Amino acid sequence: DGGITQSPKYLFRKEGQNVTLSCEQNLNHDAMYWYRQDPGQGLRLIYYSQIVNDFQKGDIAEGYSVSREKKESFPLTVTSAQKNPTAFYLCASSLGLGGPDIQYFGAGTRLSVL
């Protein structure tokens, strides 16, 4: 069953703690993305990666970090520097043809602060 898997579905962070959100895809896509979704707002881009071992900051990268060591995986770490982390986080992937393309999304991780 092909797709994008995000885990966990729910995550709680204590103050000062770093937490990592997992994103795995078996679509053989080159490009992967992380978005943050707040109530009533559009998706905002955190980080994106077009190819293994390379990634770029999006519009709201401060307080977040990523890695892309494998084509299938693009984990997102929410660091203690992110002062307002409560949100719904969405991972997406696309073929990565270098032009506009359909992005396919995971089911999301809802992060809350304890």
Add this chain to the structure above:
Amino acid sequence: GESVGLHLPTLSVQEGDNSIINCAYSNSASDYFIWYKQESGKGPQFIIDIRSNMDKRQGQRVTVLLNKTVKHLSLQIAATQPGDSAVYFCAEFRGGSYIPTFGRGTSLIVHP
């Protein structure tokens, strides 16, 4: 008009009606558009796309219309069903960029 803050624009329809959801995009250089459906607590699902060299594209029960003159995109859903209840939002790609800009979305509520 659009609401502000936490409240999305909302469209309420009766089951069986046709629904029209609108999206105004910002950049005249945008050349590719996608409509997504997002059910509560889930990730967005691709519905239909359209390139700027087209005015209309049809899918199963859905039609997307593109008016480049006024930078307006619409999604028409025929014979709306309760399962169509969700937030619908458009994404625009500017001039060949592979990074989209997403709209805030419209909440569609279908009453049985």
